Amino acid sequence: MSKILVTGATGNVGKHVVSQLASAGIDVRALARRPERVQAGVEAVQGDLTAPETLGPALKDVESVFLLWPGFTTGNAADTIAAIASAGQVRRIVYLSALVPSSEDAAGHYAEIEGLIRRSGLGWTFLRPGGFAVNTLGWADQIRQGVVRWPYGQASRALIHERDIAAVAVHVLTSAGHNGAAYAITGPEELTQAEQVKVIGEAVGREVRWEEQPPEEAREQLMALWGDAAFVESALTTWAGFVERPERATDTVRRLLGRPALSFRQWAEDHAPDFR
Template identity: 55%
Template sequence: MGEFLVTGPAGDAVGDLAGRVGVRIVSRLAEAGLTVRALVSDPSRTRLPPHVETARGDLAAPETLEPALRGVETVFLIWPDRGAAAPTPAVEVIAKHARRIVHLSGGRGPHREIERAIRWTGVPCTFLRPTGYAADTLRWAHQVRRGVVRQPYGTAARSPVHERDVAAVAVHVLTSAGHGGATYTISGPETLTRAEQARIIGETVGHEVRWEEPPARTAREELLAAWGDPAAVDDALAEWASFAGAPERVTDTVQRLLGRRALTFRQWAGEHAADFR
């Protein structure tokens, strides 16, 4: 399949879930003996296997991408959710070198523009659209330790996906043929409300965790104080409101592509129990 370039793999920060998936993809490709290069803005801050080649570059500065793209056939594109420049210039540079682009997308917001830019190049492409990550609940860790998760929209029903499943599907797509033009929505195997997710985490760590719904007029202020990003807060509130009205769908993507059932939220919580204690 030639040489792979993965953009944006990062460390284990809670807010950088896509980057965490990127780390898993890089590691799995390298373990399989494939040649993989990681595009990072600061190699000293990135946790990657020591034998993985890194290239310094920034998607917001397309002129920095050329050295990283030399000899590359397939690009796995992780685009920063916020703070990056318009995608078209970087995508055009990538398309000059790559024979295939796989994008870890979201299907909404800025990802729509990225998908359009990729399609416009004419390079064979595949879009992976994870549902809500199970790891989003790591934001609740300090509240879980106190036994009460105070968040809005406890009835919002998600199909939380394990980041390992997202990485496994990505590696499958990267290393096998027949995915050109495909869009895969990757979900967990079940729909759970946010309040149910908190309860399952409590059962996993061994103490009751209650859900407490703040008054609507204070929910945004509390989230803004915790996150510090008004746009992210407003996007999250709108998304949770939509899933309170219509549950996030469950897909068969993991079963169909990997031949096994998707990992459950309870499995994810068991693997991350130490993060909540």
């Protein structure tokens, strides 16, 4: 098997893709802006996806690319994908996309990048995860205080463990039959935000209660934190939507890997030190 290039190789998902491929004895190369952060024993190359001219050394002898596009706009993704497609041995891209809430499709810049990949002439597979369990680390300070004050406690999602996203990516990268597929991947159960907080509290051995925050107050708080009005409104609208239309769990992880997806409780136990 030819070499696999993993982009975003030090991120929440990419680092697990790298480690799982390496553990399986697969020839893997990690692309990172700071290659010194890549796990020991893995070939690491410095480069930046937003600067296609830096990608030549990373793409040498590569057959498959795990693509995680940085940021929330397409930027110069067209040039980057063209550079990948023109590399001599690259045959396919496995792209980490995202689900539209209450759907199994992509939207926004994710859909735009999917379109660029479809038109690239390369084989492709799209992974469309729902909510990431790791995003609940944003509550860590409040968990330590014993109260999470946040809006839309009844918003329900099927959060996925980042290790499962990586495991699906590794399966797709190393097995046949996935060309042209788009996989909607989630965790195995639907939990409200208030229930997620309770599970995290149990995992860390601390009673943590939910305190409903008015959306207006949350808007001001998030604006101070994020500084992007459009992003804040999008987040609040999304959470509000999950109250009436929960993110439904899929069985894609089980179908592809032959085992159930990891539970949110498992994720919380794995990350308990991050909340202490």
